[in-house]
Amino acid sequence: xxxxxxxxxxxxxxxxxxxxxxxxxxxxxxxxxxxxxxxxxxxxxxxxxxxxxxxxxxxxxxxxxxxxxxxxxxxxxxxxxxxxxxxxxxxxxxxxxxxxxxxxxxxxxxxxxxxxxxxxxxxxxxxxxxxxxxxxxxxxxxxxxxxxxxxxxxxxxxxxxxxxxxxxxxxxxxxxxxxxxxxxxxxxxxxxxxxxxxxxxxxxxxxxxxxxxxxxxxxxxxxxxxxxxxxxxxxxxxxxxxxxxxxxxxxxxxxxxxxxxxxxxxxxxxxxxxxxxxxxxxxxxxxxxxxxxxxxxxxxxxxxxxxxxxxxxxxxxxxxxxxxxxxxxxxxxxxxxxxxxxxxxxxxxxxxxxxxxxxxxxxxxxxxxxxxxxxxxxx
Amino acid sequence: xxxxxxxxxxxxxxxxxxxxxxxxxxxxxxxxxxxxxxxxxxxxxxxxxxxxxxxxxxxxxxxxxxxxxxxxxxxxxxxxxxxxxxxxxxxxxxxxxxxxxxxxxxxxxxxxxxxxxxxxxxxxxxxxxxxxxxxxxxxxxxxxxxxxxxxxxxxxxxxxxxxxxxxxxxxxxxxxxxxxxxxxxxxxxxxxxxxxxxxxxxxxxxxxxxxxxxxxxxxxxxxxxxxxxxxxxxxxxxxxxxxxxxxxxxxxxxxxxxxxxxxxxxxxxxxxxxxxxxxxxxxxxxxxxxxxxxxxxxxxxxxxxxxxxxxxxxxxxxxxxxxxxxxxxxxxxxxxxxxxxxxxxxxxxxxxxxxxxxxxxxxxxxxxxxxxxxxxxxx
Ligand SMILES: [Zn+2]
Ligand SMILES: [Zn+2]
Numbered sequence: 038x039x040x041x042x043x044x045x046x047x048x049x050x051x052x053x054x055x056x057x058x059x060x061x062x063x064x065x066x067x068x069x070x071x072x073x074x075x076x077x078x079x080x081x082x083x084x085x086x087x088x089x090x091x092x093x094x095x096x097x098x099x100x101x102x103x104x105x106x107x108x109x110x111x112x113x114x115x116x117x118x119x120x121x122x123x124x125x126x127x128x129x130x131x132x133x134x135x136x137x138x139x140x141x142x143x144x145x146x147x148x149x150x151x152x153x154x155x156x157x158x159x160x161x162x163x164x165x166x167x168x169x170x171x172x173x174x175x176x177x178x179x180x181x182x183x184x185x186x187x188x189x190x191x192x193x194x195x196x197x198x199x200x201x202x203x204x205x206x207x208x209x210x211x212x213x214x215x216x217x218x219x220x221x222x223x224x225x226x227x228x229x230x231x232x233x234x235x236x237x238x239x240x241x242x243x244x245x246x247x248x249x250x251x252x253x254x255x256x257x258x259x260x261x262x263x264x265x266x267x268x269x270x271x272x273x274x275x276x277x278x279x280x281x282x283x284x285x286x287x288x289x290x291x292x293x294x295x296x297x298x299x300x301x302x303x304x305x306x307x308x309x310x311x312x313x314x315x316x317x318x319x320x321x322x323x324x325x326x327x328x329x330x331x332x333x334x335x336x337x338x339x340x341x342x343x344x345x346x347x348x349x350x351x352x353x354x355x356x357x358x359x360x361x362x363x364x365x366x367x368x369x370x371x372x373x374x375x376x377x378x379x380x381x382x383x384x385x386x387x388x389x390x391x392x393x394x395x396x397x398x399x400x401x402x403x404x405x406x407x408x409x410x411x412x413x414x415x416x
Numbered sequence: 417x418x419x420x421x422x423x424x425x426x427x428x429x430x431x432x433x434x435x436x437x438x439x440x441x442x443x444x445x446x447x448x449x450x451x452x453x454x455x456x457x458x459x460x461x462x463x464x465x466x467x468x469x470x471x472x473x474x475x476x477x478x479x480x481x482x483x484x485x486x487x488x489x490x491x492x493x494x495x496x497x498x499x500x501x502x503x504x505x506x507x508x509x510x511x512x513x514x515x516x517x518x519x520x521x522x523x524x525x526x527x528x529x530x531x532x533x534x535x536x537x538x539x540x541x542x543x544x545x546x547x548x549x550x551x552x553x554x555x556x557x558x559x560x561x562x563x564x565x566x567x568x569x570x571x572x573x574x575x576x577x578x579x580x581x582x583x584x585x586x587x588x589x590x591x592x593x594x595x596x597x598x599x600x601x602x603x604x605x606x607x608x609x610x611x612x613x614x615x616x617x618x619x620x621x622x623x624x625x626x627x628x629x630x631x632x633x634x635x636x637x638x639x640x641x642x643x644x645x646x647x648x649x650x651x652x653x654x655x656x657x658x659x660x661x662x663x664x665x666x667x668x669x670x671x672x673x674x675x676x677x678x679x680x681x682x683x684x685x686x687x688x689x690x691x692x693x694x695x696x697x698x699x700x701x702x703x704x705x706x707x708x709x710x711x712x713x714x715x716x717x718x719x720x721x722x723x724x725x726x727x728x729x730x731x732x733x734x735x736x737x738x739x740x741x742x743x744x745x746x747x748x749x750x751x752x753x754x755x756x757x758x759x760x761x762x763x764x765x766x767x768x769x770x771x772x773x774x775x776x777x778x779x780x781x782x783x784x785x786x787x788x789x790x791x792x793x794x795x
Contacts, residue, residue, distance in 0.1 A: 079738060079745040085729075107712075107737040114713050115733060123729045333486075334493050350464075350502045354494060358486040359458060365744050366458040 039249035041180055041222025043068075043281045043302070052395035054297045056387055059095075059250075059281050061127040061179035062220055063119065066094025068281065068302035069386050071293060071379045072129060074310060076102050078112075078122040081310050082369045083376070085124050091345065091377045092384070095127040095179075097305045100172050101136035101164075105155060109175045117177030129305070130178035132169045132211075132226075135254075135286075138187045146186065148203065166210035170223075174216050182252060183211040185226040190258040197230045204228050205242035212246055224250040224283060231264050233271050240275035251276045252283040253301070257292070266295055273300035289416035290319060290382055291408045294399045297386050308416060309375035314368050316360040319378045323407040324414055325353075327371065332357045345377035418628040420559055420601025422447075422660045422681070431774035433676045435766055438474075438629075438660050440506040440558035441599055442498065445473025447660065447681035448765050450672060450758045451508060453689065455481050457491075457501040460689050461748045462755070464503050470724065470756045471763070474506040474558075476684045479551050480515035480543075484534060488554045496556030508684070509557035511548045511590075511605075514633075514665075517566045525565065527582065545589035549602075553595050561631060562590040564605040569637040576609045583607050584621035591625055603629040603662060610643050612650050619654035630655045631662040632680075636671070645674055652679035668795035669698060669761055670787045673778045676765050687795060688754035693747050695739040698757045702786040703793055704732075706750065711736045724756035 046056040057068045073080045073088060076099045080088060088096060098118055103109075115121035118128055137144060137153050144153035150165025169184035185204040188197055208225050215223045225243035229235030243251060253272055256265045269284070276282050281302045287293065288306020296304060309319065316328035320340035325332075327339060338348035339356065347356070347370040359367025382402075389398035403409050425435040436447045452459045452467060455478045459467060467475060477497055482488075494500035497507055516523060516532050523532035529544025548563035564583040567576055587604050594602045604622035608614030622630060632651055635644045648663070655661050660681045666672065667685020675683060688698065695707035699719035704711075706718060717727035718735065726735070726749040738746025761781075768777035782788050 077737070077741050077743055078734070079743050082744045082748075084745065084748065106741055107733070111713055111733055111737070115715060115731065121731075121734055123734075334490055336494060352494065352500075354486070354490055355457070355500055355502075358456070358490070362456050362485055364456055364458050365461045365747065366463065368744065369461075369463070 039222055040218065040220055041249045041281070043250070043279060045279065047391065049390040049395045050393040051397070052298045052390070052399075053300060054386070054390045054395045055300055055302060056390040057281070057302060059302070061095075061222065063125065063127045063179050064094075066127060067387055069293070069297040069383055070094055070303050071288065071383045072097045072303060072305040073376050074099070074305055074307045075122070075124075076307075077106060078103060078118060080376075081314065082365065082372045085122070087373060088124075088376075089126075091373065092380045093126075093376065095129060096124060098128055098130045098176065098178060099133070099136065100130045100169060100176065101133035101140075103176060104133060104172050105157060109172055113175045117175070119177060127179040128176075129180040130173050130176050130182065131285075132182040132184040133164050133172065134169070134185050135187050137164055138189075148206075166207045167214040170211055170214040170216070174221065178221060180250065181215065181221050181223045183208045183223060183225050183248075185228060185254055187255060187258070188228070188230060190230065190255075190260055192230055194232055194235075197228075197232055197235055201228050201235050201239045205239065208243055208246055212248070222249040224248055224252050226252045226254040226285070227272055227276070228255045230255055231260060231268060236268060236272045237275060240272060244275070244277060248280070250281040250283060252285050254285050256284065257286040257306075262292065262295070265292065266299065269296060269299035269301065288379065290379065290406060291403060293379065293382060294386060294395075294402065297390070298395060298399065309379050310372050312416070313371035313375045316357070316367070316371060318371055319375050319416065321405055323405075324416065327353055327357050328360050329357075339371070339374050340378070343374065343378065343381075345374050347371070347374040347377075418601055419597065419599055420628045420660070422629070422658060424658065426770065428769040428774045429772040430776070431677045431769070431778075432679060433765070433769045433774045434679055434681060435769040436660070436681060438681070440474075440601065442504065442506045442558050443473075445506060446766055448672070448676040448762055449473055449682050450667065450762045451476045451682060451684040452755050453478070453684055453686045454501070454503075455686070456485060457482060457497060459755075460693065461744065461751045464501070466752060467503075467755075468505075470752065471759050472505075472755065474508060475503060477507055477509045477555065477557060478512070478515065479509045479548060479555065480512035480519075482555060483512060483551050484536060488551055492554045496554070498556060506558040507555075508559040509552050509555050509561065510664075511561040511563040512543055512551065513548070513564050514566050516543055527585075545586045546593040549590055549593040549595070553600065557600060559629065560594065560600050560602045562587045562602060562604050562627075564607060564633055566634060566637070567607070567609060569609065569634075569639055571609055573611055573614075576607075576611055576614055580607050580614050580618045584618065587622055587625060591627075601628040603627055603631050605631040605633040605664070606651055606655070607634045609634055610639060610647060615647060615651045616654060619651060623654070623656060627659070629660040629662065631664050633664050635663065636665045636685075641671065641674070644671070645678065648675060648678040648680065667758065669758065669785060670782060672758065672761060673765060673774075673781065676769070677774060677778065688758050689751050691795070692750035692754045695736070695746070695750060697750055698754050698795065700784055702784075703795065706732055706736050707739050708736075718750075718753050719757070722753065722757065722760075724753050726750070726753040726756075
């Protein structure tokens with residue numbers, strides 16, 4: 038039996054979205070789920086207890102960043118990433134590929150793997166399917182990701198076709214190199230950009246390898262939202278119904294709902310934590326930039342419909358003061374709220390699926406948030 | 417009856433140190449006590465719940481900083497500093513004098529008050545006994561401090577004499593200007609530098625005004641530790657036994673014990689929080705700079721004799737990794753530990769007073785910490 042399994046609970050009669058549970062060696066979480074990102078072995082400004090109290094069922098760690106700092110030797114000595122960072126619940130690690138392609142401008146892609154330079158020190162490094170598996174086996178994540186190429190957007194058909202084929206060959210090498218399949222589940226990643234036949238080819242290649250879960254990569258890289266939705270509509274039907282489906286790098290509230298509607302079970306994104314550190318909050322009435330002078334003497338909570346720790350105890354005026362003074366506690370408060378907001382949104386999505394009304398929920402949420410406005414912001 | 421009162425429990429037969437309780441409108445705390453500093457309405461990186469869980473009985477706010485940011489209008493609208501920052505326990509505010517003298521290099525001291533420039537914007541400002549009372553009355557702190565001059569160290573006898581006399585006249589004006597004596601207790605501040613007769617004069621002037629508590633100012637400004645101890649030996653016997661005594665700006669472990677031995681009840685200092693943000697920790701075996709390479713693969717807690725949240729859950733290796741990566745959570749962990757360490761030290765001091773063995777405790781603590789070494793560091 039695989040280390041990671043998907044239990045399907047029900048399909049929303051109105052939208053086709055899936056309600057389920059993903060089981061892992063460190064416990065289970067309900068889907069659709071949003072995964073907070075803990076790049077360097079910490080979800081920025083949060084403690085593990087903060088994450089537990091807001092209902093985070095799984096978090097993400099970045100293989101590339103942890104490989105560089107503190108390094109696999111130290112995490113190995115610590116007994117794995119869970120112990121190192123004191124997180125007792127599931128962890129998903131990416132393959133490092135995305136960072137190699139986005140952070141390093143000196144890279145050389147070969148069939149064997151990718152030669153590139155450490156974005157901090159300039160040191161020469163090499164990442165391959167085998168190396169990505171070795172690192173993730175040491176990290177001990179519950180869900181590992183196959184090493185793939187993330188082509189830039191837009192890319193030519195020819196480039197994308199060659200890339201997809203290489204990613205499929207790399208996926209096979211990942212399966213072979215993965216040394217702990219009983220303890221860690223390895224997901225394959227479907228690529229193919231905005232080309233339907235390449236998505237079909239990629240999905241066919243990967244599902245033939247029988248991974249315990251599948252991700253859809255190469256989206257949320259700058260393409261319009263309708264392109265992303267169309268790609269999901271082509272791709273998710275090609276993935277087995279008894280395995281979890283993970284849409285990588287997506288965290289805007291509208292895309293979480295639209296992804297769930299298209300059969301996605303898992304999402305991750307740095308968006309809620311990154312904008313929080315700039316004093317920007319997601320609220321039930323839309324985006325709120327608490328740094329703005331308008332909130333100077335506003336003693337209401339960030340979101341009047343939110344019952345999170347931040348909103349129960351602190352005013353916009355106080356948080357604005359802290360953010361303006363660059364006080365860490367301000368960023369703790371905005372980060373807590375934003376993560377809570379998305380985790381609560383996913384709870385609402387699951388409830389709506391259970392009650393066969395996800396499209397109704399989508400409509401009222403979009404209206405309240407402002408996504409139906411002609412000039413709607415991206416998040 | 418005064419807003420702030422001192423209840424004496426017992427005097428240590430071995431050392432003469434005092435065990436007591438200070439009662440305030442927002443609750444009571446045992447003394448000798450250490451007060452964490454929350455400069456801008458937040459103890460840097462900590463939540464109010466963190467402070468409660470480590471046993472902080474009272475925290476400090478800085479009048480000067482809060483006056484500038486967010487400003488008294490906003491704190492007034494919020495209903496005072498307690499509500500603004502969500503802290504339900506006692507707060508002490510300083511008078512702003514120390515910052516005016518230490519942060520502003522363009523200042524003009526007159527009998528009326530001090531003209532100076534805002535250290536952030538350069539804007540011209542004026543602080544006087546009356547203004548310092550007005551601001552602190554708005555902040556609503558449980559313990560307010562009189563507006564005093566903090567002369568530089570060293571200062572000439574003539575300068576110090578004139579300064580002490582002005583500080584006494586200012587203290588009288590503070591008492592007159594304080595508009596909420598039933599809700600907030602105003603402490604006088606004894607100055608006089610290292611001159612015994614000026615300390616005597618200052619103590620005499622101030623005690624004749626019958627404040628509900630007294631601070632000893634102008635120490636820990638660069639003078640050797642034996643000078644500080646000698647000044648305390650002259651000064652505390654001049655202060656009434658039925659009022660709390662507060663030694664301002666002192667937070668190194670040895671000085672907390674040596675202050676208690678000389679009859680001090682309250683201390684505050686940014687030291688534990690400031691050094692924590694540099695990755696430096698106080699431990700039962702002395703100073704530990706967790707940033708050092710020596711701790712790269714050290715999976716022991718910061719302090720093997722500490723039972724704080726940080727030490728129960730995280731290793732030196734993990735904290736070093738976070739600190740090196742400038743991750744906020746690392747500074748949360750070191751700050752929590754350092755504050756816990758000093759609050760626990762004060763609990764140990766109180767226990768030793770109760771059992772008439774504070775000098776024995778001092779000896780064993782100094783030995784373990786390394787304060788008995790010839791090259792002992794300051795903290
Ligand atoms: Zn909230
Ligand atoms: Zn500790």
